[in-house]
Amino acid sequence: MKKLLPLLILLAGFEGFAQTADTLYHEDFETGGTSFTLNTADMSGSSGTTGYNEWVINDAYDGGTGQLVCLGIPTTFTVPNTQSQPVGTTGGPSTFYMHITSDAATAAGIYNCSYLAANGLCGNAEYNFTAMNQDINVAGYDSVTTTFIWLCDGSQNIYGELYYSTDSGTSWTLVTGGTSQYRNQPTWANKAVSMAIAPGTTSFRIGFRFVNQVSLAANDPGFGIDEIHVIGKTTAAAPVAAFSVSDSSVCANTCVDFTDLSSGNPTSWFWIFSGATPSFSTSQNPTAVCYNSPGNYPVSLIVNGPGGSDTITTSTMIVNAIPGAPVITVSGDTLFATPGFATYQWSLNGVAISGATTSSFVTTTGGVYEVAVSDSNGCTAISATIIVTTSLADMNDVPVFLYPNPASDFIQLQTNATASSIYISDLAGRKIKQFSSASNKEIIDVSDFTSGIYVITIITENQKQLHQKIVIQ
Template structure:
């Protein structure tokens, strides 16, 4: 921060010293030239433009600047050397070179846009903290103008001024950064300014932004760009995933969360399909083989490159395949059924639904004593889940509930012959009772044959494909289910 004036005969030498420092440190050193109104050196020559501003007066005053005021002079990072902030041009380069060797706890980037149509200057500043800052941080944002011509003491003929301070977009002592200033924090600040009536040649203007540690009064980092340009902070690669524990054949959806304005992205998905991507957020990646897989993201912009690798980040294994059995699948009204989970791939959560049963649902692995109190055929549904996914099995009409046992009613209405049977079994409706369906079950209730009735008085069943033994024959009408034991020999 240079203090200069058109009536200062030694100031051109200071301008030369400053220009040499900037040339030796491109994109690392930045400057603003103040013409404070509280100095006689800044009074313009008659007919010349007035570069004076009141904003720098607080800086160019004792005791803030030091024990005395003089020109040309400058703050070097606002650091106090001895007892003074204000330093002569003979030490600027040495102090600047020393500061260039020091690490900063933050990186800054800035983008500016100027609309000639509405004469609005838009400024976006990004700050990425690489270390913790426990003290309050204040940000300064200001506009300077180049190529301003006037008379200059100590120079012959018209003189061109550079980096001349024009406007500040924050308070006298900066604005407090209220967002976190801890390591890894990204702060984004936006400003806009209406240039109408300013008279500035915006194509010759620069925007300068810097951060001051309020506790020490020193500047910790800064950045400057021409109006309409942008500069970058080095990007930091980061990403998130919607779910990184997935079943075989499932998909993981990745989203880029890198900071610093990356321009390119290079993803590598070990075990994934596709295995690479150059999209900012590549979306769904499919994993077809069990295992634990790395994910790598490399981001790049003009300021540098950064890579992050998440080791064993995606966990892939098989989701369950739901399956179950029951001790019986036919019961009389009021009877109960015990169910057994036989799912594979180690489910950890079970959700059962028993249509017509009491209770209607269960989260037990092997629910027992499910009671059925109404005649009918009922579905059973099992959803089996583990950390890799879930599977649903629905068995339609799995449980049959009858309303009559094996008694004389069957013999009164139907004739079942021959019994024992060698394979062919006949069912005759004695009282012309209409039969809808005939079902044959094993003694443990498993369905082995189902046949729709054809409307005739005598129904024929072919049991020749069944093993010998005893079976239940269910004769179903519109009103009831009748049972008969038959022996197949």
């Protein structure tokens, strides 16, 4: 068989993606929120309690009434109650949370989420920043998703912001995707923000800033945060289907093996073999896939994995027809096989004759001859056997008795040697009948033979050939 290099098929087809998610951090402020540092100077924030608003952590939700002196004029203000928290998220209606409150409200005994708006008279623009003081390890993750619940009514110029840092808080980046200004939300709302992680990044932390710029109208509550989760995500790419075949150009009635070479950690395989037996397989590496009919046949492989699936279909298999059996003709002592084949190999009594590789062969010994041929595709065929006798009268020293001779229905054969096989051929050398034997006596049915002269060849158990002529009437 002419061998081709194993066919390697690589094709990136449909790609799917799947994510695995791990919770890397959770803060619910029930134990004091020690993972956060309140009122830092980062991002122009007022350091400590030097401003007139500040971040605090408590479980205060009740508002109240207080008095503020502005430009020497006492002014009464009212702080509304902060909305109760969603029990399904926090586990209770009034759990601890991190939020903005004002000095004026605190002085009046009001500790819930409120603020003193900057109006340019009694208060100027101010920024209040609170940030994590510890890193989250994000090594190996493609992205992180930060989720939290929040509220902040504020105004056009008064709102909350979300920041992140990947250098342990040395620098901070404003998260601008989706919501960049948290305002106009007086009731608790859920928020999820996804951020890509650059390759090689190992640390991550977040911070929140309350922006309080001069505004003529503003509403409580201020910026409040609770139930912070940071979730690391990794994206698994779909597998890419690929395979090789042990031989991509074969002769009919040949079986081949397929090897999966898919990347991306597939977990299941489905093969479709058009024109073959079996016609499909769920094995990773199918073997003994047999092609019996000539033609070009596609092969499909569908692989599935954690990230999705991929399909490849290729015109992989070329199945060549088996050539017709060569015909041997006899001329004197020379045997001729059908011309036009790529190779020839003559055999005598089932054993290849060394050097006998052309379309003709000159016989010097009696026996059973045949020739094997192959075409340009490497597909082979074998001729029918032909018996050659060098002398019909040469019986050596082993007598062969045939009677009756001539015969019409049956022949009784007897010899002093034990026969292993018996052939009957016509004078052109074409084998008419053959059978095995383990005896020195046989009765042979010749009732279906046409009238003529035939040669019986007896191959003894020690491989000696005996020949005798018989006449059929």
